[in-house]
Amino acid sequence: MTTPAPHTVSAQDRPASDARHRVVIVGGGFGGLETAKRLKGAGVDITLVDQRNHHIFQPLLYQVATASLATSEVAWPIRGVLRGQEGVRVLLGTVTGVDAAGRRVLLADGDSLPYDTLVLATGARHAYFGHDEWEEAAPGLKTIEDATLLRRRILLAFERAEREPDPARRAALLTFVVVGGGPTGVEMAGTIAELAHDTLAPEFRAIDTRKARVLLIEAGPRLLGGYHESLSAYAQAELERLGVEVALGQPVTECTREHVVYGDTTLPARTMIWAAGVRASPAAEWLGAPADRAGRLRVEPDLTVPGHPEIFAIGDTVSVARPDGSPVPGIAPAAKQGGAHVAATIRARLAGRPAPRFAYRHQGSLAQIGKRRAVIDFGRIRLRGALAWWIWGIAHIFFLIGMRARLAVAVNWLWIHTRNQRSARLITQGAPDEASPGPGTTLRADAA
């Protein structure tokens, strides 16, 4: 793929009124927010539009799902983050398409946003390998609502089990299944095991929460498939030490609210979490651009959309290769680096300078395993154990937004680390028709 000729903003491109260059950013996640922040002082008008009012710190979302952190500790209002940055406008809205010829972003209510440069940073959703019907039984973890739904299901399972007289039903209620052995699945499984076996153990009387089963199912031959083999083995050993059962090489073939089928096994289980597959946002469809099998928009090496140098796409919604041919991973640091590159390119164009090259620098793969251990794969250097956990913790706190958030999360982790107490254990927002597990255990769910 040849490098496209540098694109500078020519006199014809600029709006006739010689107004400022208009950048529209779709998505307030890591990529979009980084783009906006890095354009500070660049003299452009930025409009950032997102369908939610808050930025989500996705790496810690699983801690909301496991009742370790509060929702507002991992999400911040986008307006608050960009507060005071001159030239920035934040809008709450849903993008339904892009009119590339007319250079407008189309919104759900019929409004449109004109742009000179467009940045699509719309992220990814979960994929169920053609079985979208599994989503209701095994939700994923991408939004605050996902996290509070999972939290609700996990905590309700224990509450129902406490009142359930039938041993087989009780066992199913106390069986938790995580599908997908990547970092998210590993982190969820370890934390659910600790929640069940440590935090909740003294609080129930009819059930022994230490007997709760936590199962992590991975279709491939090892956990953390993209990490060094030694770290995969360590992660598995540590999870098993925490009481997690690990099933490798066994893809899930069926998944309902009552059971999961993997390999030859049919397991009754009432709580399932999906961490096994992602697909991109519809950005590629909006532009009719080439996409890979997961729907990721295939961008040029400089992150522009083929044939549209004025449109960038970054983060989880794109597919772009590193010089050695390997794909840039769909992780937060990659999105941030993409955002930084886009901002630098826009500045260069406005100044008439050649644009910098985009070179993704992998800073390491991290995964927490329970509250005391982690693995970090820096490539040539690999860390595991308690040291890795401290680095993992410091890195995550560092990347949180704002000192207040850092203090709050640090205090929460201190409490969990030292006392096993998880304080964000609220069951909220239940659907009135949430299926009861059967007579003897109906619970009135909270009104939505």
Next chain:
Amino acid sequence: MTTPAPHTVSAQDRPASDARHRVVIVGGGFGGLETAKRLKGAGVDITLVDQRNHHIFQPLLYQVATASLATSEVAWPIRGVLRGQEGVRVLLGTVTGVDAAGRRVLLADGDSLPYDTLVLATGARHAYFGHDEWEEAAPGLKTIEDATLLRRRILLAFERAEREPDPARRAALLTFVVVGGGPTGVEMAGTIAELAHDTLAPEFRAIDTRKARVLLIEAGPRLLGGYHESLSAYAQAELERLGVEVALGQPVTECTREHVVYGDTTLPARTMIWAAGVRASPAAEWLGAPADRAGRLRVEPDLTVPGHPEIFAIGDTVSVARPDGSPVPGIAPAAKQGGAHVAATIRARLAGRPAPRFAYRHQGSLAQIGKRRAVIDFGRIRLRGALAWWIWGIAHIFFLIGMRARLAVAVNWLWIHTRNQRSARLITQGAPDEASPGPGTTLRADAA
């Protein structure tokens, strides 16, 4: 009303197996939780059942609604609070009635809980003076879900206003109405004004949030009707200084999602909050016991249900008079004192001692007005201003449960006090069919 003869647990009352005395407590609010905690070590078996898994610190719920505190900072899992207390069983369940003859509490799913002593601490709900249809337009503030719904509506109003081209619609979106001039209404109105005029002002560009109107409507002649007149006047002056408009002596006669009618005025407003009337839980109906007009169960001076010395009722769900004839108020300290009295009475009965008398001690009426002022009515001593605010703050932090919660709330208040930054500003859990304010402003709400 004569004092009933002391009721001790006789040999006939005790279950034949000489098992421990069984206390069932319905409700995990201030009254129920205090009863359970004060029975520690009394040698009784306690079952506490609530339809939610968490205890709500209601005095600070309005701060969740105004995005100042996170949900998990004002609510704690009941199991966690009673963790480790011997003989306590906590169940999540919905009570539908009481079989007083058979001494059983009836649950929604058909289960029942036998008791030797029953404690009903089921609280209150909002009342709409015969207009229950107003509830959808003007929700109250009793549960976590109430608080996040109000938070959502308040924050969405600003987001919609930012994109609304029509000036009249924009004005309606930027008009917030609180109905009811008691402490809750005063606290809500002052905090919404600060949120609009201070916190959000730098974050919106198309609208000037300092122009948002906050209206507090009270049917009676003054705010804080139960407080000394000088404090009512001070509260009104302070609210007006914060930009709240106060309408006195004007009951609301109509209330929809689009407007409110009070006195002679019809005001287009899109966000309304109800803080004007309460009615008791159905406890009196469950027992066929005498009740007042708000449904509160009329208990004996020792908080037992007439004709049922083995059944106590406490807190917001009861009506009981003080020796001077004035009613014990429906506030948290009164519920806690009731719970303490019930526990002391149960202990006395088991020991064969006469039961203590119940004497409600009013410890003061407090109300915060914005982030820097408060009023406190101790009766003979009255405080106002910054000193009152500090005492208010310390008192509330003191009564929170647990050091972690105290730290978290203190840090949050420090941030609000010094920087005007409110961090719990998340719009979550929208209904997909939430009514749009019209073309040009449709927002895709988050999937529930």
